[in-house]
Amino acid sequence: xxxxxxxxxxxxxxxxxxxxxxxxxxxxxxxxxxxxxxxxxxxxxxxxxxxxxxxxxxxxxxxxxxxxxxxxxxxxxxxxxxxxxxxxxxxxxxxxxxxxxxxxxxxxxxxxxxxxxxxxxxxxxxxxxxxxxxxxxxxxxxxxxxxxxxxxxxxxxxxxxxxxxxxxxxxxxxxxxxxxxxxxxxxxxxxxxxxxxxxxxxxxxxxxxxxxxxxxxxxxxxxxxxxxxxxxxxxxxxxxxxxxxxxxxxxxxxxxxxxxxxxxxxxxxxxxxxxxxxxxxxxxxxxxxxxxxxxxxxxxxxxxxxxxxxxxxxxxxxxxxxxxxxxxxxxxxxxxxxxxxxxxxxxxxxxxxxxxxxxxxxxxxxxxxxxxxxxxxxxxxxxxxxxxxxxxxxxxxxxxxxxxxxxxxxxxxxxxxxxxxxxxxxxxxxxxxxxxxxxxxxxxxxxxxxxxxxxxxxxxxxxxxxxxxxxxxxxxxxxxxxxxxxxxxxxxxxxxxxxxxxxxxx
Ligand SMILES: *[C@@H]1O[C@H](CO)[C@@H](O)[C@H](O)[C@H]1NC(C)=O
Ligand SMILES: *[C@@H]1O[C@H](CO)[C@@H](O)[C@H](O)[C@H]1NC(C)=O
Ligand SMILES: *[C@@H]1O[C@H](CO)[C@@H](O)[C@H](O)[C@H]1NC(C)=O
Ligand SMILES: *[C@@H]1O[C@H](CO)[C@@H](O)[C@H](O)[C@H]1NC(C)=O
Ligand SMILES: *[C@@H]1O[C@H](CO)[C@@H](O)[C@H](O)[C@H]1NC(C)=O
Numbered sequence: 001x002x003x004x005x006x007x008x009x010x011x012x013x014x015x016x017x018x019x020x021x022x023x024x025x026x027x028x029x030x031x032x033x034x035x036x037x038x039x040x041x042x043x044x045x046x047x048x049x050x051x052x053x054x055x056x057x058x059x060x061x062x063x064x065x066x067x068x069x070x071x072x073x074x075x076x077x078x079x080x081x082x083x084x085x086x087x088x089x090x091x092x093x094x095x096x097x098x099x100x101x102x103x104x105x106x107x108x109x110x111x112x113x114x115x116x117x118x119x120x121x122x123x124x125x126x127x128x129x130x131x132x133x134x135x136x137x138x139x140x141x142x143x144x145x146x147x148x149x150x151x152x153x154x155x156x157x158x159x160x161x162x163x164x165x166x167x168x169x170x171x172x173x174x175x176x177x178x179x180x181x182x183x184x185x186x187x188x189x190x191x192x193x194x195x196x197x198x199x200x201x202x203x204x205x206x207x208x209x210x211x212x213x214x215x216x217x218x219x220x221x222x223x224x225x226x227x228x229x230x231x232x233x234x235x236x237x238x239x240x241x242x243x244x245x246x247x248x249x250x251x252x253x254x255x256x257x258x259x260x261x262x263x264x265x266x267x268x269x270x271x272x273x274x275x276x277x278x279x280x281x282x283x284x285x286x287x288x289x290x291x292x293x294x295x296x297x298x299x300x301x302x303x304x305x306x307x308x309x310x311x312x313x314x315x316x317x318x319x320x321x322x323x324x325x326x327x328x329x330x331x332x333x334x335x336x337x338x339x340x341x342x343x344x345x346x347x348x349x350x351x352x353x354x355x356x357x358x359x360x361x362x363x364x365x366x367x368x369x370x371x372x373x374x375x376x377x378x379x380x381x382x383x384x385x386x387x388x389x390x391x392x393x394x395x396x397x398x399x400x401x402x403x404x405x406x407x408x409x410x411x412x413x414x415x416x417x418x419x420x421x422x423x424x425x426x427x428x429x430x431x432x433x434x435x436x437x438x439x440x441x442x443x444x445x446x447x448x449x450x451x452x453x454x455x456x457x458x459x460x461x462x463x464x465x466x467x468x469x470x471x472x473x474x475x476x477x478x479x480x481x482x483x484x485x486x487x488x489x490x491x492x493x494x495x496x497x498x499x500x501x502x503x504x505x506x
Contacts, residue, residue, distance in 0.1 A: 029340050030303040031113070031196040032184075033357075034290055035084070036283045037077065037125065037205040038323065039309035041070055041332040043280060046347065052277035053230040056288040057336065060307055064338025065346040071353045071378045071395060072311045075323040075330045079384065080310040080354060081128035085109065087358020090381055091451045096458055097384035099138035104129045109358045110196060118196045121183055124176035125200030127310075136215055136482035140257070140385035142463040145456060146501045148494055150483040151259040152386065154209040154219040156321040158275045166224035169282060170203045177201075177286045181293035188297045201286055204279030204313065206321065215482045219259075219321065221275035223282065230281040233274045238266045239317040240422055247319070248413060248426070250404060253388040255319050269316045276315040304339030308354070318423075324386045326393040326402050327423050331380055351378045351395055379445055383455045390452040394442045401438035406449040412439070460505055463498075 043049045044066055048058045060066075073083035074090045082095035085108040095101040106129070114120045140152055161169065168174040180199045187195045206218040244252065244261060255261055287307055294300045314320045314329040323330040335352065352374065377396040389405040398418040404410035414428040414435055428435050442448060470477050478498075479491050487494050 027302060028118075028194045030194050030299060031118070031306070032199075032290060032294065032303055033197070033306040033308070034199045034201065034287045035081075035125075036201040036203060036287070036307070036309045036334075038311060038313040039204060039280060039283060039334050040312040040315070040329055041309070041334040042312075042328065043277075044307075044334040044336055049277075050235055051232055051273075052281050054281060054284040056284050056291055057307065057334070059291065060287075060305060060336040060338050061345070063344050064305070064336055064342055065348055067335035067337075067348045067350070067352050069349060069351045069378075069395070070308070070333050070335035071331050071351070071380050071393075072309075072333050073353050073355055073380050074382055074384075075311040075325060075380065076382065076384050077127050077310050078129075078132060079382075081126070082106075084308075084310070084354040084357055085128045087355050089355060089379060089446070090383070091446060091454075094454075094458070096455055097138060097141035098133035099130060099141070100458070100462070101130050102128050110198065113196045117193055119187065119191055119193045120196045120198075121187075122198045123180050123183070123200070124173065124198075125202055127200070134215065134217075134482070135477075136217070137385055139463070139466070139478065139481055140483070141383070142459040142466070143498060143501070144385060144388045145459065146497050148497045149253065149256050150486040150494070152257045152483045153217045153259045153322070154212045155259045155262065156206070156219045156221065156272050156316070157209065158271050159207075159220050159222045160225065160228070160275075161222060162224035162226070164225050164229070166226050167282075167285075169222065169224055169227070170201075170286075173201045173203050173283075173286050174289075177289040181289050184290070184293040184299070185297060188299055197290075199286075199290060201283055203283040203286065204276060206276075206279075206313075215480070215484070217482055221272050221279065221315075221321075223275050223278035227278035227281045228274065231274050231277045233270070236270050236273050236277070238269050240424060241319045242424060244319075248411070250387060250389050250391070250410060251318065251320075251325075254324060254386050257386045258320055258322060260316075260319050260321065264316070272321065273315045276313055302340050304337065304342075306357075307334055307336045308357070309333045310354075322386070324382060324384065326380060326382070326391060326400070328417065328421070331393065350374060351376060353378045353380065377441065377445070379442075381446070381448075381451070390448070390455050392442060392446065392448045392451075394438055394445070396438065396441065399434060399438060401435065401442065403439060403442060403448060405452050407439065414438070456505070460502060464502065 044057050072080045074080045078098040078101045079090045079095040082093055082101040083090050086093055093102055110120050207220040207222045208218050209216045209220045294303055311323040312330045312332055317329045318327050380393040382391040389410045392403045394401045398416050400415045400417050402413040412428055413426045415423045467474055479487050
């Protein structure tokens with residue numbers, strides 16, 4: 001396998017395909033992107049995951065290029081997708097949380113492809129515009145600076161359904177994959193124009209925990225024996241955890257609000273991980289539906305197929321599930337690309353992120369992609385729920401530097417991801433020069449204290465506006481959100497904490 005470095009020809013290829021510089025004397029290829037939710041990018045590494053069978057991910061890797069260092073620009077659904085579709089970092093579009101992302105009329109690369117003569121179609125989960133997700137989700141994001149600590153999520157659990165013949169569990173995803181396959185067949189028969197198809201999957205995002213009521217979040221890892229059989233449960237390891245007292249303060253807030261501070265048996269953790277991997281296997285089969293459709297009508301040869309995800313899933317690494325974290329399980333996404341002119345089995349070391357999928361970066365003069373040379377760093381940021389300080393990750397070389405808030409009030413973290421794959425050794429005090437260098441670099445890319453201030457102000461303003469719409473119902477409504485069990489233990493004190501937060505900031 002050819003391991004490519006800085007000037008990753010695959011990336012340049014990708015940009016050329018998306019941009020207008022595709023060679024005139026060659027037909028423009030079709031473009032098909034399958035974006036799953038919550039797929040841990042590390043599962044795509046060669047020679048293939050030892051934990052779970054992912055035949056279609058493996059197929060893409062063997063025939064195309066695998067990006068070994070691909071990251072989300074924000075480890076949560078909507079902001080991540082906003083970055084992917086707009087090609088801009090989330091602070092530039094102010095995509096602060098699952099509720100506040102792009103305007104519905106924002107220009108995406110799909111729009112540009114359409115303007116350039118492509119027939120385009122988007123199917124399944126999109127989730128990049130403002131206004132979506134639960135009220136709990138947005139209120140938790142706005143109030144993350146309030147100094148109270150409330151459990152918001154259900155404790156992660158597993159649920160086994162069906163039997164060895166139960167294949168289609170995530171029904172909506174299967175319907176959408178069927179529609180995508182149908183659309184591919186129809187397109188191929190009817191049009192001279194190249195097409196671009198996007199299919200967004202829900203899997204392997206955990207399911208809503210029904211027993212916790214209508215406001216519950218998704219903390220149920222659910223699968224059937226059919227998919228569980230694709231997992232080598234005996235190989236699954238239990239991730240090491242730091243003791244609770246040694247967690248970074250922001251991680252402690254995250255673990256607490258995700259309801260993971262209680263004790264877990266090794267068996268329980270292994271089972272959650274096995275179920276998560278089984279859900280990845282189902283996602284892989286959905287990708288397979290699309291690949292099979294292209295193959296059936298002999299379009300695979302002139303179609304660029306891309307598989308990626310909005311973020312990963314911690315699956316109990318760092319004593320957490322879900323994402324919202326800069327640790328690898330959450331921030332490292334899959335990026336596999338196969339297409340005409342692209343060498344088989346290429347592994348690309350270049351650091352890339354979802355903003356790189358945007359087409360017009362080629363034409364822009366802001367220098368980001370000057371001379372088609374990608375910078376040797378990746379920026380990811382997080383401003384949403386379950387994390388009580390804006391978070392900024394700079395990946396560069398072997399380092400992952402994580403700065404918070406104004407850079408002073410919360411200690412930063414530094415990990416050598418090549419040597420400390422589990423990210424359990426924060427070496428920020430051991431390498432002050434590296435820290436200083438990376439912090440300076442980060443500030444040259446983003447004025448992060450300033451961005452954090454902007455988010456604080458937005459949070460207060462958005463919260464007050466929401467409060468006003470509730471009138472006399474405020475106490476009842478805020479007390480019945482996802483955190484209601486803990487809230488009700490002292491509703492008055494919690495309301496007072498919010499009042500104080502608002503008055504302190506005036
Ligand atoms: C999109 O809509 C917003 C209002 O929601 C408006 O301010 C903006 O000008 C519109 N942008 C475009 C490109 O039409
Ligand atoms: C947190 O988990 C416990 C079980 O460990 C459960 O009883 C409780 O309902 C969960 N809290 C929330 C808010 O879901
Ligand atoms: C599996 O479940 C389906 C649907 O509930 C049922 O029809 C079928 O008989 C079951 N098969 C076996 C082998 O138990
Ligand atoms: C975040 O929450 C943790 C746990 O309550 C607390 O120790 C820490 O001070 C908080 N950090 C900020 C910046 O509010
Ligand atoms: C408060 O709730 C009641 C009952 O659900 C509803 O009729 C009323 O319109 C609400 N008031 C406001 C200001 O939302």
